[in-house]
Amino acid sequence: MPSADVKPLAERWTEGVEAGIADAGLPWHVTRLGCRAEYLFGPDRPRNGAEAHDAGDFALERYMHLFALNRGILMTPFHNMALISPETTQEDVDYHTKVFREAVVSLFE
Numbered sequence: 001m002p003s004a005d006v007k008p009l010a011e012r013w014t015e016g017v018e019a020g021i022a023d024a025g026l027p028w029h030v031t032r033l034g035c036r037a038e039y040l041f042g043p044d045r046p047r048n049g050a051e052a053h054d055a056g057d058f059a060l061e062r063y064m065h066l067f068a069l070n071r072g073i074l075m076t077p078f079h080n081m082a083l084i085s086p087e088t089t090q091e092d093v094d095y096h097t098k099v100f101r102e103a104v105v106s107l108f109e
Contacts (some may be wrong), residue, residue, distance in 0.1 A: 006035040007105045009093050010084040013037050016097030038081035067103040068096070 013034045017039050021028045027043040042055035065075055073096055082096065088107060
């Protein structure tokens with residue numbers, strides 16, 4: 001059953017990604033605004049478009065997208081962004097958290 005209130009799911013998605021980043025000791029961060037959340041490959045939140053661009057890593061971004069896509073998760077085709085919708089379920093969010101953790105671990109194998 002779809003959730004009518006997407007904010008708690010976006011918060012759960014953010015918390016899952018933040019935990020995966022912290023557990024791996026990576027200098028990445030997550031930014032959330034309402035039902036939109038994304039992670040960037042840098043320790044500091046960008047303050048403008050240039051800083052957001054500089055925090056990007058094209059090869060790593062593509063890797064993370066393909067890792068998720070090969071496991072049935074479609075992220076937005078730009079950035080590493082999730083757009084939580086009323087059709088998103090808690091199971092969807094938890095599955096993303098699992099896959100995100102697997103992707104991070106695979107980077108160091």
